[in-house]
Amino acid sequence: MPDTLTSDTAASRDAATSVAALEVEQVRHRYGERTALDEVSLRVAPGEIVALLGPNGSGKTTLFRIVSTLLRPSGGTVRVFGHDVLWDPDAVRRRIGVVFQQPALDPQLTVRENLVFQARLYGIGDSERNARIEQLLARLGLLDRAGDRVGVLSGGLARRADVARGLLHGPGLLLLDEPSAALDPRARRDLMDLLAAERERDGTTIVMTTHLMEQAERADRVVMLDHGRVVAEGTPETLRAALQRDVIKIRTDDPQALAAKLRERFGLESRTIDGLLAIEHPHAETFVPELFEALRGEIREISIARPSLEDVFMWKTGHRLGDGEGES
Amino acid sequence: MNVQPRFWEPTFALAQRELVRFFRQRGRVFGALGTPLFLWALLGTGFGRHFQASHLGGGESYLGYFFPGMIAMVVLFTAVFSAISIIQDRTGGVLQAVVVSPVPRAAVALGLVLGGTAVAAIQALILLPLSLQVGGQLSLLGVTLAVASILAMAIGVGATALLFAWRSASVQSFHAIMNLVLFPMWILSGALFPPSGWLGKLMLLNPVTYAVAALRASLFPGGGGMPLWLALGVSWAFAVAAIGAASAVVRRA
16 A cells, blocks of 8 residues: 555644645646646645636636546646646545546445545545534535435535535545536525635635635636636736726727727726626726716716626736636 | 545446446336347247257257357446446536546546446346256355356447447447447357357357356356356456556546
């Protein structure tokens, strides 16, 4: 058998030497002709919650698969608590818990049977196993459903059971791929609360892919991916602050003509996003009436908003998060 | 948590899951036993009118000759069914979690094949007494040898199915393998007709032929058309080789 470690001692040793929970260095990946990841680098500290935010096709799922040891990158280095995914995948596998888009549970087995199965994969001893399963069932609010087959559970409950599965062996790093896909808004909030609580309790590092800004808003840090590149990175607050202004959006019949007028008369650069003309301005509340007066005939609709992560993303890329171009 | 990946524990966990699933799906139990019985009765009765049982070796009737072939069909169906669920479980089910765990890849392959083998063997054991109706003899030694033949066949066919399933991106692409590889392995195994002529030479290259012959010789003294030790030896050699090949494929992908 390879070296045996308790993940508790692994975690404390890793923390003591301040090894990054996840280190991605200049990772490239190509599927045939298509570049899915183009020199992506990022670093996640132990205990952080990081959201990889991007539309379909941005490369976030490819990155997720590489970190989960499911896909070998075309180039670059990925280390989990200092262990290279290519050179020592088993050391990485002992330290990661993985939650996929589709629950990795057997619908014919009960929740508890699924967790016992998972424990046997990781060689967790009987006594330790039962205590851990009961503990997780309680934490995730699944105790009264533990004897039900997974196949009869709602999407939200199945997702929670799947998170329990991912956490069972006490991984230092929990990876989740679009964890709230197919969940209603309430189940999404519950899931985020649950993950935050888990981090508080065990210091579990959490990295999740998402295309939903509400979810990314609740991360400590957001890494925005687009076309296989990191386009922006920071806490939700700093990302929004980087825009420094409010966002004014104008719907008009001829965006190009209006953009030209804005440049001539106000010296303002604008962007076209989704057919809307977007301008950032430090004093939108006083500027908008002036603008509306000046261009009265051409504005069909005008709005002011505090920038959201979606605005930040659009500002950086010129398109919305929802723009899908096939799965990555 | 003490994370200490082992070999046999995950192997048995995977195999046990197959068994639990099988018994929880009532329709599957019924279909798995009903379909071969139905085909055995229909094909056996239909062909029986045109075959001279005395040339076949193995029982007195075509139904007797076809009996080991029917067991082989149970094994084939089970292997195909497992393979299809493996493909689905890898993309959207429980096997996703297995492949990111530190379980040795050989244990994954072995666990999946042994699970299917156990399911096939249980069905075969349920059907085995029917051989008494068509001229079979169930001595203790005969049943032991029959079980050894069935296990070799199930491991060999199951591992072959796994090998292709692991490489298949979708259930659709596996259908071609089923039609071009697995189904011919059954047709040309002596299940339906004994080897003869140029086709017979081809059939002797098919490892399943030996497992079917071993089963026939175990149940019908004097049947099988080849020495039992040879039939059983080749069958087990194939089972071991197929498991090895399947493990290699699981390790690589």
